[in-house]
Amino acid sequence: MVGKLKWFLSVIPLQNVLGWRCVFRRKKTATRFFFLGLMLFILGLVSLFTGHVVSDIEWYSQVRRPWKLRSGWMKDDVRRRGEINIWNSETSKYYHGCSKRRPHLRSAVSESKSNGYLLIATSGGLNQQRIGITDAVVVARILNATLIIPELDHRSFWKDESDFKNIFDVDWFISSLSKDITVVKRIPDKVIRSMEKPPYTMRVPRKSTPEFYLEQVLPILLRRRALQLTKFDYRLANNLDEELQKLRCRVNYHALQFPKSMQNVGQKLVRRMRALSPRFIAVHLRFEPDMLAFSGCYYGGGEKEIDELSKIRKRWETLPDMNAEGERSRGKCPLSPFEVGLMLKALGYRNDSYLYIASGEIYGGEKTLRPLKDLFPNIYTKDMLLDRELEPFLPFSSRLASLDYIVCDESDVFVTNNNGNMAKILAGRRRYMGHKRTIRPNAKKLSSLFKAQQTNMDWVTFARKVKSCQRDFMGEPEEMKIGRGDFHEFPYSCICQKHNGSSMTLEQQYFSNRPPYYEGIGNILVKEYNLLNRYKRHYI
Structure with missing residues (x-):
């Protein structure tokens, strides 16, 4: 072993060996600097991200409790410690329902120019059917369809033979929605005689999106001219474009009135x-x-x-x-x-x-x-x-x-x-x-x-x-x-907050105050909101 080392040193000059050693040291030093720089870069990214998250939390708390941090109407700590008014809300005077139709929205498509007739068979008890009727109006708007007065469920657990006219004011329902959709009591006989086949019947999946209705349901409606959707309860997505949510409110809180x-x-x-x-x-x-x-x-x-x-x-x-x-x-x-x-x-x-x-x-x-x-x-x-x-x-x-x-x-x-x-x-x-x-x-x-x-x-x-x-x-x-929860329970798109002489829905506050990077950290609502914007031209 010693002999081999002597031979190696005799063949290779000493300065070359020392040169290799110097190169090795320079490479080792460069590697250390590289890893140190990489660690500093990662720490910087973490600091930037956590800073965004902290600011998001602070921003979200302002959106969630605007009366606390923006207006100073009431101190949250005092409210939490004090006795709650068990008969009415002390902050309700700062909020009001707002579902009025905006003037820029297109008018309802006439019966003759619509994409066809939409028939709805609801399901369940009174309020389950009410949800189905509300969503049926929104679906008719999405499809540019003429809505036939919905058929109520006579076969459910309660075996109630009541029709729509026995529970709701039909004429008011038709007239109050005339700017949003066209509603008729039945398919005209002339149209029925001209149809080659009876209305196509199908059941859509629960909580289907507007995209599903436009891509899967609309082609069938255009081909058959009349389409019936059965078991129609919770068949429309919970989160929709704000204007469609407002339409839900106009149907539920204004159009559906008892006789x-x-x-x-x-x-x-x-x-x-x-x-x-x-x-x-x-x-x-x-x-x-x-x-x-x-x-x-x-x-x-x-x-x-x-x-x-x-x-x-x-x-x-x-x-x-x-x-x-x-x-x-x-x-x-x-x-x-x-x-x-x-x-x-x-x-x-x-x-x-x-x-x-x-x-x-x-x-x-x-x-x-x-x-x-x-x-x-x-x-x-x-x-x-x-x-x-x-x-x-x-x-x-x-x-x-x-x-x-x-x-x-x-x-x-x-x-x-x-x-x-x-x-x-x-x-x-x-x-x-x-x-x-x-x-x-x-x-x-x-x-x-x-x-x-x-x-x-x-x-x-x-x-x-x-x-x-x-x-x-x-x-x-x-x-x-x-x-949060079901839109029918928390109609945030239809609740406005009074602030400094102006009025803005909770949803408008949410998107107007959203930081530009908020979508990047995975907010599902924002993604759905942007997805629905692609389809606005069909119904807005």
């Missing part, structure tokens, strides 16, 4: 409640047997309850087996009437408050209602307030539900007991009409509190914790967030 005869009976109920008390609470108990069976929850009725609800549950073949206790801990179970009473009492409502119970057949009847009546003795229903006036409505569940809808809408406080269709529709309407107090139980947190209250929690602690967990479930304006 005068039904409004008169509903207002009579309201007047009789007002005669008993200047302000009252409407509670949508939603404690009917079908609701409890569908939820898979258990309320302590033993084998009798389990057998009865299991038989009803078999009507829905696709429902999976559920763990009742697990559903309750996840907040999926409606509160019992007694639990609703405990929540109201803990929030601060006195036992002399007047309650209107909006409900169908309550499971367990008077026995189930008794604990609630012990807490709030002044309880009334439409059966107690009406006599012969109610008889024409009795065979029709949708018409009875319409009366409850009117009273709940007019009440000072509306309490929902599940996140069903009536709860969503009325919550959104009450926001639009001035953010009237609307309470949705925070069932997930309340379930554990009810358990603790039954064991060792004193009433003062229980009431304090109930008020705390209900803070963001009282129908306050600041609960509105862009993209």
Whole structure:
């Protein structure tokens, strides 16, 4: 080994070896500088990105609570610590519903120039069908189609034979939407005779986008001239262009009106409640047997309850087996009437408050209602307030539900007991009409509190914790967030905020204040908004 080294040194000059060593040292030093520079570059990127995120959080908090950071109308800390007004919102006066049609929008396409006739078969109960009708108008606008008065569901669980004209004012519906779409009562006989085939029938996927309707549905409509969409409930995407969302509001809050005869009976109920008390609470108990069976929850009725609800549950073949206790801990179970009473009492409502119970057949009847009546003795229903006036409505569940809808809408406080269709529709309407107090139980947190209250929690602690967990479930304006929940419950495109003499929708605030890089960090709403802009020319 030593001999080989001597030979190597004798063959290669020493200065060459030293030169290689110097080159190696220079390369090693350069490599160190390269890695050091790379680390500094990465740290700079991280710092830049986190700075954007922090500023985004600060910006978003301003958009979410503009009355706190922009106008100084109310200090959030004070509101959080202080007692909430249980009868009305103190900030509602700064917000108002705004869905007026803008003058630059194109007029409705006439029947003769439209792309064809759109027939709609709705599905479910009254308010599920209401959602379907609202979305049907928007789809007709997207497709440039003439809408036929929608067909109501006669085959659902409730077996109600009511037609559109029995629930809604047809002439008002047609005239109020005349600038947006053309609506007719039926396809003209002349057109039917000229059609080679009957209307094509199809069912679109749930929450389909305008892009889907333009690419998949419109070609069929153009080819067949008439198209029927079946089971039409929640068949349109939740997030749409702002103008289409405003059209949803114009349909839901203005075009869909009950007939005068039904409004008169509903207002009579309201007047009789007002005669008993200047302000009252409407509670949508939603404690009917079908609701409890569908939820898979258990309320302590033993084998009798389990057998009865299991038989009803078999009507829905696709429902999976559920763990009742697990559903309750996840907040999926409606509160019992007694639990609703405990929540109201803990929030601060006195036992002399007047309650209107909006409900169908309550499971367990008077026995189930008794604990609630012990807490709030002044309880009334439409059966107690009406006599012969109610008889024409009795065979029709949708018409009875319409009366409850009117009273709940007019009440000072509306309490929902599940996140069903009536709860969503009325919550959104009450926001639009001035953010009237609307309470949705925070069932997930309340379930554990009810358990603790039954064991060792004193009433003062229980009431304090109930008020705390209900803070963001009282129908306050600041609960509105862009993209939160179902649009029918949170109609953010149709709620305007008054500020310094001007008025701007929450959605306009969102996009006008959005930082230019915000889309780059993956905001889904912005991406959907930009995607829909590509299709505006078809319906705006």
